[in-house]
Structure formats: C-alpha cells, structure tokens
Amino acid sequence: MTAPDPHVHTELGAYVLGALEPVDRHRVEGHLADCASCRDELSELSVMPALLDRLSPEEAMTSFEGVDRLRSGTVERSSAAERRRYERALRRWRWATSVAAAAAAILAVFVWTPWEGSPDRLVVQVVALAGEPQTVEGTVAAYAWEWGTTVELEVASLPAADAYAIWAISETGHRERAGTWGPTAHRSARVRGASAIPRDQLARVEVTDLGGEPLFAADFAGEGAVTSRAGPGSPG
Amino acid sequence: MEPSRETISSIEDLHDRYAGPLYLFAWRRLGDRQAAEEAVQDTLVRAWQHAARFDPARGSLSSWLFTITRNLTNDRLRRRDHRPEETAFGDENTGLTDGDIDRTLEAWQLAEALGELHDEHRLAIIEVHYLGFTIREVAERHGIPEGTVKSRVYYGLRTLRLRLEEKGMTR
Numbered sequence: 001m002t003a004p005d006p007h008v009h010t011e012l013g014a015y016v017l018g019a020l021e022p023v024d025r026h027r028v029e030g031h032l033a034d035c036a037s038c039r040d041e042l043s044e045l046s047v048m049p050a051l052l053d054r055l056s057p058e059e060a061m062t063s064f065e066g067v068d069r070l071r072s073g074t075v076e077r078s079s080a081a082e083r084r085r086y087e088r089a090l091r092r093w094r095w096a097t098s099v100a101a102a103a104a105a106i107l108a109v110f111v112w113t114p115w116e117g118s119p120d121r122l123v124v125q126v127v128a129l130a131g132e133p134q135t136v137e138g139t140v141a142a143y144a145w146e147w148g149t150t151v152e153l154e155v156a157s158l159p160a161a162d163a164y165a166i167w168a169i170s171e172t173g174h175r176e177r178a179g180t181w182g183p184t185a186h187r188s189a190r191v192r193g194a195s196a197i198p199r200d201q202l203a204r205v206e207v208t209d210l211g212g213e214p215l216f217a218a219d220f221a222g223e224g225a226v227t228s229r230a231g232p233g234s235p236g
Numbered sequence: 237m238e239p240s241r242e243t244i245s246s247i248e249d250l251h252d253r254y255a256g257p258l259y260l261f262a263w264r265r266l267g268d269r270q271a272a273e274e275a276v277q278d279t280l281v282r283a284w285q286h287a288a289r290f291d292p293a294r295g296s297l298s299s300w301l302f303t304i305t306r307n308l309t310n311d312r313l314r315r316r317d318h319r320p321e322e323t324a325f326g327d328e329n330t331g332l333t334d335g336d337i338d339r340t341l342e343a344w345q346l347a348e349a350l351g352e353l354h355d356e357h358r359l360a361i362i363e364v365h366y367l368g369f370t371i372r373e374v375a376e377r378h379g380i381p382e383g384t385v386k387s388r389v390y391y392g393l394r395t396l397r398l399r400l401e402e403k404g405m406t407r
Contacts, residue, residue, distance in 0.1 A: 009390070010391075013386065013393040013394070014364065017389065017393075019369070019370045045397065048393050049365065052346070052361070054343045055346055055350075057366035057367065060347065060366050062269065063259065063344075064256075064348070064351035066269055066273050067256045070277065
C-alpha cells in the first residue's frame with residue numbers, strides 16, 4: 001500500500017475545483033488510484049463546488065461588505081429625504097431600545113451588543129460633580145455616526161436616585177436627553193443613549209436624577225479625554 | 237403603538253440573525269446592492285415599529301421579516317415601473333414560499349462561512365472557483381509559489397466544509 005503523500009492531499013482542493021494544470025491533474029489521479037486515504041478526502045471535498053455555486057461570483061465576493069455596512073450604520077441612502085427619514089426612525093429605535101434596556105435593569109450590569117461597529121470612539125472618565133459626596137467610578141464612550149452620537153456609560157457606585165437621565169451637551173450649551181434608566185441592585189449600570197449632537201461638538205455628558213439635579217459628568221473637551229479608535233470592521 | 241418589549245429586547249439579535257439573509261434576498265430581487273441595503277434597514281426599522289403585528293401563531297419570525305422585505309422590494313420595483321405601491325404588510329400570503337426562504341438562508345450561511353475564512357483562503361477560493369483562474373494563474377497574479385495557492389485552496393475548502401457541516405448544510 002502506498003503511503004499517503006501530503007503533497008497530493010493539499011492538491012485535492014485545487015483538483016475538485018478543476019484548477020490544476022493537466023500534468024498535475026494526471027499525477028493526482030495516478031495517486032488516487034492507489035490511495036484510499038486521498039480518495040476519502042476527495043469524496044469529502046467533492047460536495048464543495050455545488051455548494052459554492054449557491055452564490056453568484058458577485059455575491060461571494062461582496063455580500064459580507066454589504067452586511068458590514070449595515071452593521072456599522074454606514075449604508076448610503078439614495079436621497080437626502082430618505083436618509084433623514086431613516087435616521088429619525090433609527091433614533092427612535094435606539095431611544096426605545098435604551099429605555100427598554102433601562103427597564104430591564106434588575107441585573108447590575110447589562111451586556112449590550114451594539115448592532116453597529118465602532119467607527120470612532122472617544123472615552124473619558126466620569127467625575128462626580130461638586131457637592132456630591134460619593135465617588136463615581138466609570139467611563140463614558142462616545143461614538144460618532146453620520147446622524148449624531150451614541151454615548152455609552154459604564155459606572156459603579158451610582159449616587160442614590162429613583163431614576164437617572166443621561167444628557168448630551170454641546171459646545172454651545174444645547175442639551176439633549178439621551179436616555180433614562182432606573183436604579184440597580186448594585187448601583188452599577190451600563191447604558192447607551194443617542195443624541196443628534198455630532199460627536200465633535202459634544203462637550204459634556206451629564207447624568208442627573210429625573211428632577212434634573214446633576215449627579216456626575218464627563219467632559220469631552222480638555223486633557224482628560226482619551227481617544228481610541230476602532231476600525232469599522234471591529235467586533236461589535 | 238407600543239412595540240412589545242420582547243421584540244425590542246431582541247432587535248439586536250434580529251439584526252445579527254437576519255440582516256445577512258434579508259440582504260441577499262433583497263439584492264437578488266432588486267439586482268442593486270445599495271437598494272438592497274436600504275431595503276434591509278427599512279425592514280428592521282419597520283419590524284421594530286410594528287413589532288406588535290408579529291404573531292408567532294401565524295408563522296415564523298423569519299417568514300414575517302422576509303415578507304416585509306419582499307413587499308418593500310416589490311414597492312421599489314413598482315416605483316421603477318411607475319406602478320402604485322402597496323403597504324409593507326399587505327399581500328402577506330402570496331409568492332413567498334418556505335423553500336424560497338430556506339434557499340436564501342442556506343445561501344447566506346455559505347456567504348457567512350466564506351466571510352469567516354482567513355482572507356488568503358477566501359481570496360484563493362474566489363479566484364479559483366468564482367473567477368475561474370487556474371492555480372498557476374493565481375500564483376502568477378500574486379507572485380507566490382503554486383504550492384502556496386494549492387495549500388490555501390485546500391485548507392480554505394476544508395475549513396469551509398467544516399463550517400457548513402456545523403451549520404447543518406452538509407454531512
């Protein structure tokens with residue numbers, strides 16, 4: 001019995017796809033006649049051409065790119081009006097999603113899997129506001145999108161409150177509420193909100209109680225800011 | 237209408253599970269990638285906005301989502317032909333069989349498995365199988381030994397086969 005030839009094994013892929021030169025094909029076929037191990041391998045691979053044909057060449061080459069664009073939120077809309085309509089709907093979606101997540105905050109920490117990637121991320125430490133005796137530990141990340149900014153807050157030792165609101169504040173002092181959530185058992189939370197304020201105009205993220213009393217904040221201008229960037233294809 | 241919390245809390249999961257097959261489905265119907273991406277976005281947003289309309293007793297979630305995409309792509313095709321639109325939720329029981337959906341889901345599993353391969357392995361398979369180059373031609377295109385190309389095709393196909401087996405597409 002002929003010993004298995006590793007070089008012929010690795011040629012079987014090209015063989016089933018019909019991509020070998022005639023001289024190589026004849027050599028592989030000669031070997032197959034004597035080698036049960038290679039014949040078994042060939043029979044396993046022989047299903048592949050038909051499976052691959054379930055996609056057209058163009059689909060095989062580019063379909064994941066389209067889904068990457070969907071995941072990263074960078075799909076181009078064909079008209080400005082349609083883009084605005086979609087962005088409004090998406091903001092409402094994110095808003096409702098963050099409220100739903102907050103309502104589910106019986107757990108101390110949410111594990112949130114964002115549906116899009118992270119094209120541009122800025123992380124800063126949160127600081128307790130003057131007069132607030134408790135230390136608040138955590139980070140706020142802001143993600144830039146075509147339509148605005150998502151902010152992700154991760155904190156421990158939340159000051160006591162019945163409920164919390166997270167605000168995005170622009171350089172001009174314009175305030176937008178980006179989300180609300182309720183108290184958690186361990187006073188820690190991971191929440192996400194969205195605002196139409198562009199990331200490069202975002203000056204501050206503030207957390208208040210629902211009465212509007214400031215609890216703590218993170219400043220996005222100045223030396224405290226730490227920038228980290230992730231490519232559009234980075235894992236969720 | 238207040239969407240159900242169950243659907244809201246799983247919308248991210250919906251995207252992960254269905255954006256790909258819906259995209260492939262829309263692309264095949266429209267023959268236009270950008271229009272297909274838009275149709276999938278619109279499908280997911282509408283599914284959220286009208287989550288309360290989904291009734292598991294009447295059919296699977298995938299069937300509901302594919303129906304929305306089908307109707308949205310029909311609208312786009314009608315607009316091209318200057319014919320009146322239907323609503324995304326109308327016409328729910330015609331023209332879309334479980335077989336259509338299954339074939340699209342399977343084709344997407346293949347696209348996904350290809351996407352999970354090492355770039356070198358995927359590129360080798362694409363050039364050899366889909367573009368019809370021989371091993372020698374691929375080696376010359378990239379200035380690498382023929383043995384390297386053979387090895388990439390072989391390990392790429394083996395990995396792909398294993399992935400598809402895990403997904404239940406082959407045994």
